[in-house]
Amino acid sequence: MAACWLLRSLSSNFSTVLPLLARSASLSPLQLASKPYFGRTLASSSRLSAALKFTDKHEWIRVEDGIGTVGISSFAQEALGDVVYCGLPEVGTQLAQQDEFGALESVKAASELYSPLTGEVVEVNTLLADNPGLVNKSCYKDGKYTHKRHSAVRGGYSDICMRHFRLMQELKQN
Amino acid sequence: MTRGTTALYKPEDVISLIAVEEERVVVEERAEVRQITRGSLLLTETIHCSGLVWCQSQMRGGQPLVEVVRLGLVSYQEALRLQQVYVNRHRSSPAHALLLCEHPPVYTTGIRHKPYPEPLLDRLRLLGANVHRANRGGLITFHGPGQLVCYPVLNLCSFKKSVRWYVDQLEQTVIALCSRFAIQATTSPHTGVWVGDNKICAIGIHCGRYITSHGLALNCCTDLSWFDHIVPCGIEGKGVTSLSAELRRHASVEEVVPHLLHAFTQQFNCQLTEAA
Numbered sequence: 001m002a003a004c005w006l007l008r009s010l011s012s013n014f015s016t017v018l019p020l021l022a023r024s025a026s027l028s029p030l031q032l033a034s035k036p037y038f039g040r041t042l043a044s045s046s047r048l049s050a051a052l053k054f055t056d057k058h059e060w061i062r063v064e065d066g067i068g069t070v071g072i073s074s075f076a077q078e079a080l081g082d083v084v085y086c087g088l089p090e091v092g093t094q095l096a097q098q099d100e101f102g103a104l105e106s107v108k109a110a111s112e113l114y115s116p117l118t119g120e121v122v123e124v125n126t127l128l129a130d131n132p133g134l135v136n137k138s139c140y141k142d143g144k145y146t147h148k149r150h151s152a153v154r155g156g157y158s159d160i161c162m163r164h165f166r167l168m169q170e171l172k173q174n
Numbered sequence: 175m176t177r178g179t180t181a182l183y184k185p186e187d188v189i190s191l192i193a194v195e196e197e198r199v200v201v202e203e204r205a206e207v208r209q210i211t212r213g214s215l216l217l218t219e220t221i222h223c224s225g226l227v228w229c230q231s232q233m234r235g236g237q238p239l240v241e242v243v244r245l246g247l248v249s250y251q252e253a254l255r256l257q258q259v260y261v262n263r264h265r266s267s268p269a270h271a272l273l274l275c276e277h278p279p280v281y282t283t284g285i286r287h288k289p290y291p292e293p294l295l296d297r298l299r300l301l302g303a304n305v306h307r308a309n310r311g312g313l314i315t316f317h318g319p320g321q322l323v324c325y326p327v328l329n330l331c332s333f334k335k336s337v338r339w340y341v342d343q344l345e346q347t348v349i350a351l352c353s354r355f356a357i358q359a360t361t362s363p364h365t366g367v368w369v370g371d372n373k374i375c376a377i378g379i380h381c382g383r384y385i386t387s388h389g390l391a392l393n394c395c396t397d398l399s400w401f402d403h404i405v406p407c408g409i410e411g412k413g414v415t416s417l418s419a420e421l422r423r424h425a426s427v428e429e430v431v432p433h434l435l436h437a438f439t440q441q442f443n444c445q446l447t448e449a450a
Contacts, residue, residue, distance in 0.1 A: 108365035
Protein backbone atom coordinates (compact mmCIF):
# COMPACT_ATOMS: atom_id res chain seq x y z
CA MET A 1 0.00 0.00 0.00
CA ALA A 2 1.29 3.44 -0.79
CA ALA A 3 0.86 4.61 2.78
CA CYS A 4 3.04 1.78 4.07
CA TRP A 5 5.78 2.44 1.60
CA LEU A 6 5.85 6.10 2.44
CA LEU A 7 6.10 5.33 6.11
CA ARG A 8 8.85 2.80 5.57
CA SER A 9 11.06 5.30 3.84
CA LEU A 10 10.41 7.86 6.55
CA SER A 11 11.29 5.34 9.20
CA SER A 12 14.62 4.61 7.57
CA ASN A 13 15.45 8.30 7.86
CA PHE A 14 14.45 8.16 11.45
CA SER A 15 16.82 5.31 12.18
CA THR A 16 19.76 7.36 10.94
CA VAL A 17 18.73 10.23 13.17
CA LEU A 18 18.44 8.04 16.24
CA PRO A 19 22.16 7.51 16.93
CA LEU A 20 22.53 11.30 16.95
CA LEU A 21 20.02 11.48 19.73
CA ALA A 22 22.43 9.64 22.05
CA ARG A 23 20.08 6.81 22.85
CA SER A 24 20.90 3.13 22.81
CA ALA A 25 21.15 1.69 19.34
CA SER A 26 18.60 -0.99 20.15
CA LEU A 27 15.75 1.50 20.11
CA SER A 28 13.73 0.62 17.05
CA PRO A 29 12.18 3.18 14.79
CA LEU A 30 8.47 3.69 14.79
CA GLN A 31 6.47 2.73 11.79
CA LEU A 32 2.85 3.60 11.83
CA ALA A 33 0.24 2.79 9.30
CA SER A 34 -3.45 2.38 9.65
CA LYS A 35 -4.64 5.49 7.94
CA PRO A 36 -8.25 5.28 9.03
CA TYR A 37 -7.36 4.99 12.74
CA PHE A 38 -4.78 7.71 12.73
CA GLY A 39 -6.93 9.77 10.47
CA ARG A 40 -9.33 9.93 13.36
CA THR A 41 -6.58 10.83 15.84
CA LEU A 42 -5.05 13.46 13.64
CA ALA A 43 -8.31 15.07 12.65
CA SER A 44 -9.02 15.96 16.24
CA SER A 45 -5.64 17.61 16.67
CA SER A 46 -4.60 18.42 13.15
CA ARG A 47 -4.00 22.10 13.74
CA LEU A 48 -1.55 21.38 16.53
CA SER A 49 0.01 18.27 15.04
CA ALA A 50 0.73 19.92 11.71
CA ALA A 51 2.99 22.45 13.42
CA LEU A 52 4.90 20.41 15.99
CA LYS A 53 7.62 17.86 15.75
CA PHE A 54 8.56 15.72 18.75
CA THR A 55 11.82 14.20 19.88
CA ASP A 56 12.21 10.90 21.65
CA LYS A 57 12.79 12.83 24.87
CA HIS A 58 9.33 14.34 24.73
CA GLU A 59 10.33 17.81 23.67
CA TRP A 60 8.39 19.49 20.91
CA ILE A 61 9.80 21.86 18.33
CA ARG A 62 8.10 24.21 15.95
CA VAL A 63 10.35 25.69 13.28
CA GLU A 64 9.24 28.79 11.43
CA ASP A 65 11.51 30.99 9.31
CA GLY A 66 14.67 29.65 10.81
CA ILE A 67 13.46 30.17 14.39
CA GLY A 68 12.71 27.08 16.45
CA THR A 69 10.42 27.16 19.48
CA VAL A 70 10.95 24.43 22.06
CA GLY A 71 8.84 23.05 24.86
CA ILE A 72 7.99 19.72 26.50
CA SER A 73 5.08 17.49 25.66
CA SER A 74 2.01 16.83 27.74
CA PHE A 75 3.36 13.35 28.37
CA ALA A 76 6.58 14.79 29.80
CA GLN A 77 4.95 17.39 32.05
CA GLU A 78 2.77 14.68 33.53
CA ALA A 79 5.76 12.42 34.17
CA LEU A 80 7.49 15.30 35.96
CA GLY A 81 4.70 16.45 38.25
CA ASP A 82 4.05 20.08 39.22
CA VAL A 83 6.92 22.21 37.98
CA VAL A 84 8.09 24.64 40.67
CA TYR A 85 11.17 26.06 38.98
CA CYS A 86 12.40 26.58 35.46
CA GLY A 87 16.04 27.49 34.83
CA LEU A 88 16.63 28.71 31.29
CA PRO A 89 19.68 30.03 29.42
CA GLU A 90 20.56 33.63 28.68
CA VAL A 91 19.63 35.14 25.33
CA GLY A 92 22.62 34.85 23.03
CA THR A 93 23.80 31.47 24.37
CA GLN A 94 25.11 29.21 21.61
CA LEU A 95 23.87 25.65 21.87
CA ALA A 96 24.64 22.47 20.00
CA GLN A 97 22.14 19.66 19.72
CA GLN A 98 22.20 17.56 22.92
CA ASP A 99 23.81 20.36 25.00
CA GLU A 100 22.44 20.73 28.47
CA PHE A 101 20.88 24.19 28.67
CA GLY A 102 18.61 24.37 31.66
CA ALA A 103 16.62 22.50 34.28
CA LEU A 104 13.10 22.05 35.53
CA GLU A 105 12.32 21.22 39.14
CA SER A 106 9.32 19.23 40.26
CA VAL A 107 8.68 17.02 43.32
CA LYS A 108 12.15 17.86 44.68
CA ALA A 109 13.70 16.52 41.48
CA ALA A 110 15.89 18.62 39.22
CA SER A 111 15.53 17.36 35.63
CA GLU A 112 17.96 18.60 33.04
CA LEU A 113 16.84 20.01 29.71
CA TYR A 114 18.81 19.14 26.58
CA SER A 115 18.72 21.14 23.40
CA PRO A 116 17.01 19.35 20.52
CA LEU A 117 18.43 21.92 18.09
CA THR A 118 21.73 23.57 17.27
CA GLY A 119 21.54 27.31 17.29
CA GLU A 120 21.53 30.53 19.25
CA VAL A 121 18.96 31.38 21.88
CA VAL A 122 17.12 34.47 20.63
CA GLU A 123 14.30 34.62 23.13
CA VAL A 124 13.45 33.01 26.43
CA ASN A 125 9.96 32.75 27.86
CA THR A 126 10.33 34.98 30.92
CA LEU A 127 6.81 34.15 32.13
CA LEU A 128 8.21 30.86 33.38
CA ALA A 129 10.48 32.50 35.97
CA ASP A 130 7.48 33.68 37.99
CA ASN A 131 5.02 31.07 36.90
CA PRO A 132 6.77 27.75 36.28
CA GLY A 133 3.44 25.93 36.59
CA LEU A 134 2.67 27.08 33.03
CA VAL A 135 4.82 24.19 31.88
CA ASN A 136 2.12 21.88 33.27
CA LYS A 137 -0.97 23.92 32.48
CA SER A 138 -0.10 25.08 29.00
CA CYS A 139 2.83 23.05 27.75
CA TYR A 140 2.24 23.88 24.09
CA LYS A 141 1.64 27.60 24.39
CA ASP A 142 2.45 29.67 27.45
CA GLY A 143 4.68 26.99 28.88
CA LYS A 144 7.01 26.84 25.91
CA TYR A 145 10.49 27.73 26.89
CA THR A 146 12.81 29.07 24.25
CA HIS A 147 13.10 30.30 20.73
CA LYS A 148 16.27 29.45 18.91
CA ARG A 149 17.65 30.47 15.62
CA HIS A 150 18.56 27.08 14.40
CA SER A 151 21.51 26.60 12.16
CA ALA A 152 21.19 22.84 11.74
CA VAL A 153 18.53 20.28 12.36
CA ARG A 154 20.19 17.06 11.35
CA GLY A 155 18.01 14.57 9.57
CA GLY A 156 14.83 16.20 10.78
CA TYR A 157 12.47 14.75 13.32
CA SER A 158 9.99 12.58 11.58
CA ASP A 159 6.31 13.24 11.81
CA ILE A 160 6.04 9.61 12.74
CA CYS A 161 7.59 10.35 16.10
CA MET A 162 5.03 13.09 16.59
CA ARG A 163 2.13 10.82 15.73
CA HIS A 164 3.43 8.21 18.15
CA PHE A 165 3.41 10.67 21.01
CA ARG A 166 0.05 12.09 20.05
CA LEU A 167 -1.25 8.56 20.29
CA MET A 168 0.24 8.24 23.77
CA GLN A 169 -1.49 11.38 24.87
CA GLU A 170 -4.81 10.30 23.43
CA LEU A 171 -4.48 7.01 25.25
CA LYS A 172 -3.58 8.66 28.53
CA GLN A 173 -6.66 10.81 28.30
CA ASN A 174 -8.92 7.83 27.64
CA MET B 175 -3.54 -11.76 26.73
CA THR B 176 -2.27 -15.01 28.14
CA ARG B 177 0.85 -17.01 27.48
CA GLY B 178 0.78 -19.08 24.37
CA THR B 179 -2.23 -17.48 22.81
CA THR B 180 -2.24 -17.00 19.14
CA ALA B 181 -4.94 -14.66 18.12
CA LEU B 182 -5.85 -11.80 15.95
CA TYR B 183 -6.42 -8.62 17.89
CA LYS B 184 -8.39 -5.52 17.19
CA PRO B 185 -6.82 -2.07 17.58
CA GLU B 186 -8.08 -1.52 21.11
CA ASP B 187 -6.30 -4.65 22.33
CA VAL B 188 -3.02 -3.50 20.92
CA ILE B 189 -3.56 -0.05 22.35
CA SER B 190 -3.75 -1.41 25.86
CA LEU B 191 -0.34 -2.98 25.30
CA ILE B 192 1.05 0.31 24.04
CA ALA B 193 -0.23 2.03 27.15
CA VAL B 194 1.64 -0.43 29.35
CA GLU B 195 4.91 -0.41 27.45
CA GLU B 196 5.03 3.20 26.30
CA GLU B 197 8.21 3.93 24.46
CA ARG B 198 9.28 0.37 24.14
CA VAL B 199 6.61 -0.21 21.56
CA VAL B 200 7.62 -0.37 17.96
CA VAL B 201 4.94 -0.33 15.37
CA GLU B 202 5.52 -2.68 12.51
CA GLU B 203 3.42 -4.29 9.92
CA ARG B 204 1.45 -7.46 10.40
CA ALA B 205 2.19 -8.94 13.78
CA GLU B 206 0.47 -11.76 15.62
CA VAL B 207 0.27 -12.17 19.36
CA ARG B 208 2.15 -15.24 20.41
CA GLN B 209 3.34 -14.96 23.93
CA ILE B 210 3.13 -12.04 26.28
CA THR B 211 3.84 -11.78 29.95
CA ARG B 212 3.79 -8.71 32.18
CA GLY B 213 6.11 -7.37 34.77
CA SER B 214 9.70 -8.46 34.86
CA LEU B 215 9.37 -11.72 32.96
CA LEU B 216 9.00 -10.45 29.48
CA LEU B 217 9.56 -11.85 26.07
CA THR B 218 9.96 -10.20 22.76
CA GLU B 219 7.33 -11.28 20.35
CA THR B 220 5.88 -9.94 17.23
CA ILE B 221 2.26 -9.08 17.40
CA HIS B 222 0.07 -9.56 14.40
CA CYS B 223 -3.06 -7.70 13.87
CA SER B 224 -5.53 -8.04 11.12
CA GLY B 225 -6.88 -4.62 11.83
CA LEU B 226 -5.42 -1.20 11.68
CA VAL B 227 -2.80 -0.87 14.34
CA TRP B 228 -0.06 -3.30 15.07
CA CYS B 229 2.97 -3.33 17.25
CA GLN B 230 5.91 -5.27 18.49
CA SER B 231 6.83 -5.09 22.11
CA GLN B 232 10.46 -5.15 23.04
CA MET B 233 11.01 -5.69 26.71
CA ARG B 234 13.75 -6.50 29.11
CA GLY B 235 13.88 -9.65 31.18
CA GLY B 236 14.62 -10.10 34.88
CA GLN B 237 14.97 -7.72 37.79
CA PRO B 238 17.53 -4.93 37.55
CA LEU B 239 20.70 -5.52 39.50
CA VAL B 240 21.81 -2.73 41.83
CA GLU B 241 25.27 -2.61 43.37
CA VAL B 242 25.41 -1.49 46.99
CA VAL B 243 28.40 0.74 47.71
CA ARG B 244 29.14 1.52 51.36
CA LEU B 245 31.17 4.70 51.58
CA GLY B 246 31.20 5.24 55.34
CA LEU B 247 31.84 8.77 56.56
CA VAL B 248 32.76 10.88 53.51
CA SER B 249 32.66 14.60 52.84
CA TYR B 250 29.80 15.91 50.75
CA GLN B 251 32.21 16.91 47.98
CA GLU B 252 33.77 13.45 47.89
CA ALA B 253 30.33 11.85 47.67
CA LEU B 254 29.45 14.15 44.75
CA ARG B 255 32.64 13.14 42.97
CA LEU B 256 31.87 9.44 43.52
CA GLN B 257 28.30 9.83 42.36
CA GLN B 258 29.60 11.34 39.12
CA VAL B 259 31.83 8.28 38.63
CA TYR B 260 28.80 6.02 38.95
CA VAL B 261 26.67 8.29 36.75
CA ASN B 262 29.34 8.08 34.04
CA ARG B 263 29.37 4.29 34.25
CA HIS B 264 25.84 4.30 32.86
CA ARG B 265 27.08 5.60 29.52
CA SER B 266 28.07 2.18 28.27
CA SER B 267 25.21 0.16 29.75
CA PRO B 268 22.90 0.24 32.79
CA ALA B 269 25.05 -0.12 35.92
CA HIS B 270 22.80 0.77 38.80
CA ALA B 271 24.36 1.60 42.15
CA LEU B 272 23.14 2.49 45.62
CA LEU B 273 25.64 4.62 47.52
CA LEU B 274 25.32 4.65 51.31
CA CYS B 275 27.17 7.12 53.49
CA GLU B 276 27.21 9.66 56.29
CA HIS B 277 28.52 13.20 56.01
CA PRO B 278 30.31 15.49 58.44
CA PRO B 279 28.03 18.46 59.23
CA VAL B 280 27.05 20.22 56.00
CA TYR B 281 24.19 22.42 54.85
CA THR B 282 23.27 22.03 51.19
CA THR B 283 21.02 23.98 48.84
CA GLY B 284 19.48 22.88 45.54
CA ILE B 285 19.07 24.49 42.11
CA ARG B 286 16.74 27.06 43.62
CA HIS B 287 19.51 28.84 45.46
CA LYS B 288 18.18 32.42 45.28
CA PRO B 289 16.52 32.25 48.74
CA TYR B 290 19.98 31.60 50.23
CA PRO B 291 22.37 34.49 49.66
CA GLU B 292 26.03 34.31 50.72
CA PRO B 293 25.58 36.19 54.04
CA LEU B 294 23.10 33.57 55.19
CA LEU B 295 25.44 30.77 54.13
CA ASP B 296 28.36 32.47 55.94
CA ARG B 297 26.35 32.49 59.16
CA LEU B 298 25.89 28.75 58.78
CA ARG B 299 29.62 28.28 58.20
CA LEU B 300 30.27 30.03 61.54
CA LEU B 301 28.40 27.18 63.23
CA GLY B 302 31.17 24.84 62.15
CA ALA B 303 29.39 23.25 59.23
CA ASN B 304 30.37 23.07 55.61
CA VAL B 305 28.05 24.67 53.06
CA HIS B 306 27.51 23.46 49.51
CA ARG B 307 25.34 24.23 46.50
CA ALA B 308 24.08 21.17 44.63
CA ASN B 309 22.24 20.58 41.37
CA ARG B 310 19.45 18.61 43.03
CA GLY B 311 15.81 19.54 43.58
CA GLY B 312 14.59 20.67 46.98
CA LEU B 313 15.61 23.64 49.14
CA ILE B 314 18.04 23.87 52.06
CA THR B 315 18.75 20.87 54.26
CA PHE B 316 21.33 19.53 56.69
CA HIS B 317 23.43 16.36 56.58
CA GLY B 318 25.48 15.15 59.52
CA PRO B 319 26.64 12.15 61.55
CA GLY B 320 23.80 9.87 62.58
CA GLN B 321 21.93 10.53 59.36
CA LEU B 322 21.79 7.76 56.77
CA VAL B 323 22.35 9.30 53.35
CA CYS B 324 21.47 7.17 50.36
CA TYR B 325 22.27 8.08 46.76
CA PRO B 326 20.69 5.69 44.24
CA VAL B 327 22.40 6.13 40.88
CA LEU B 328 19.87 4.37 38.69
CA ASN B 329 19.05 4.40 35.01
CA LEU B 330 15.29 4.91 35.00
CA CYS B 331 15.13 3.24 31.57
CA SER B 332 15.39 -0.04 33.50
CA PHE B 333 12.59 0.94 35.83
CA LYS B 334 10.08 3.59 34.81
CA LYS B 335 10.94 6.76 32.96
CA SER B 336 9.17 9.11 35.29
CA VAL B 337 10.85 11.29 37.85
CA ARG B 338 7.57 11.64 39.68
CA TRP B 339 7.28 7.86 39.94
CA TYR B 340 10.88 7.56 41.11
CA VAL B 341 10.47 10.10 43.93
CA ASP B 342 7.25 8.40 44.94
CA GLN B 343 9.06 5.07 45.15
CA LEU B 344 11.76 6.58 47.36
CA GLU B 345 9.09 7.93 49.71
CA GLN B 346 7.33 4.55 49.85
CA THR B 347 10.65 2.80 50.52
CA VAL B 348 11.24 4.95 53.58
CA ILE B 349 7.64 4.56 54.76
CA ALA B 350 8.06 0.79 54.54
CA LEU B 351 11.31 1.03 56.47
CA CYS B 352 9.65 3.08 59.22
CA SER B 353 6.86 0.55 59.52
CA ARG B 354 9.48 -2.12 60.21
CA PHE B 355 10.27 -0.03 63.29
CA ALA B 356 6.54 0.30 64.04
CA ILE B 357 6.63 4.00 63.13
CA GLN B 358 3.77 5.32 61.11
CA ALA B 359 5.22 7.60 58.48
CA THR B 360 3.40 9.35 55.68
CA THR B 361 3.84 11.50 52.62
CA SER B 362 2.37 14.97 52.30
CA PRO B 363 2.08 17.59 49.56
CA HIS B 364 5.69 18.40 50.50
CA THR B 365 8.06 15.78 49.14
CA GLY B 366 9.73 13.82 51.91
CA VAL B 367 8.66 11.40 54.62
CA TRP B 368 6.84 12.69 57.67
CA VAL B 369 5.84 11.47 61.11
CA GLY B 370 2.99 13.80 61.91
CA ASP B 371 4.23 17.34 61.36
CA ASN B 372 7.89 16.37 61.60
CA LYS B 373 10.04 15.34 58.72
CA ILE B 374 12.06 12.20 59.30
CA CYS B 375 13.53 11.88 55.82
CA ALA B 376 14.41 14.53 53.24
CA ILE B 377 14.47 13.79 49.53
CA GLY B 378 16.09 15.79 46.75
CA ILE B 379 17.23 14.31 43.48
CA HIS B 380 18.73 15.12 40.12
CA CYS B 381 17.91 13.39 36.86
CA GLY B 382 19.74 13.83 33.58
CA ARG B 383 19.08 11.56 30.57
CA TYR B 384 17.18 9.27 32.94
CA ILE B 385 20.21 8.76 35.23
CA THR B 386 19.43 9.67 38.83
CA SER B 387 21.76 11.10 41.44
CA HIS B 388 21.44 12.65 44.91
CA GLY B 389 18.71 10.92 46.89
CA LEU B 390 17.47 10.74 50.43
CA ALA B 391 18.64 11.54 53.93
CA LEU B 392 17.06 9.64 56.82
CA ASN B 393 17.57 10.85 60.38
CA CYS B 394 18.58 7.85 62.52
CA CYS B 395 20.31 9.44 65.53
CA THR B 396 21.11 12.84 64.03
CA ASP B 397 21.66 15.81 66.36
CA LEU B 398 18.45 17.60 65.38
CA SER B 399 19.57 20.96 66.83
CA TRP B 400 21.50 21.59 63.59
CA PHE B 401 18.11 22.05 61.92
CA ASP B 402 17.23 24.95 64.28
CA HIS B 403 19.35 27.29 62.19
CA ILE B 404 17.43 26.80 58.94
CA VAL B 405 13.88 26.41 57.74
CA PRO B 406 14.32 22.81 56.58
CA CYS B 407 13.38 22.48 52.91
CA GLY B 408 11.84 25.93 53.11
CA ILE B 409 8.73 24.72 54.88
CA GLU B 410 7.67 26.99 57.75
CA GLY B 411 5.88 25.69 60.81
CA LYS B 412 7.05 22.09 60.54
CA GLY B 413 9.73 20.30 62.53
CA VAL B 414 12.15 17.47 62.11
CA THR B 415 12.47 14.15 63.85
CA SER B 416 14.58 11.01 63.76
CA LEU B 417 14.12 7.27 64.28
CA SER B 418 15.81 7.58 67.68
CA ALA B 419 13.48 10.40 68.71
CA GLU B 420 10.41 8.42 67.63
CA LEU B 421 11.56 5.15 69.17
CA ARG B 422 12.89 6.86 72.30
CA ARG B 423 16.02 4.76 72.07
CA HIS B 424 19.24 4.97 70.16
CA ALA B 425 18.91 3.70 66.57
CA SER B 426 22.23 3.79 64.74
CA VAL B 427 22.81 4.09 61.01
CA GLU B 428 24.34 0.57 61.04
CA GLU B 429 21.16 -0.85 62.54
CA VAL B 430 18.95 0.85 59.95
CA VAL B 431 20.91 0.08 56.74
CA PRO B 432 19.75 -3.57 56.31
CA HIS B 433 16.13 -2.47 56.70
CA LEU B 434 16.56 0.23 54.08
CA LEU B 435 18.15 -2.23 51.64
CA HIS B 436 15.32 -4.70 52.14
CA ALA B 437 12.64 -2.06 51.65
CA PHE B 438 14.46 -0.80 48.56
CA THR B 439 14.56 -4.21 46.85
CA GLN B 440 10.88 -4.71 47.57
CA GLN B 441 9.78 -1.29 46.36
CA PHE B 442 11.94 -1.15 43.25
CA ASN B 443 11.62 -4.84 42.47
CA CYS B 444 15.36 -5.23 42.01
CA GLN B 445 18.23 -7.36 43.25
CA LEU B 446 21.17 -6.09 45.23
CA THR B 447 24.79 -7.06 44.92
CA GLU B 448 27.86 -5.94 46.83
CA ALA B 449 31.31 -5.37 45.39
CA ALA B 450 33.95 -7.80 46.67
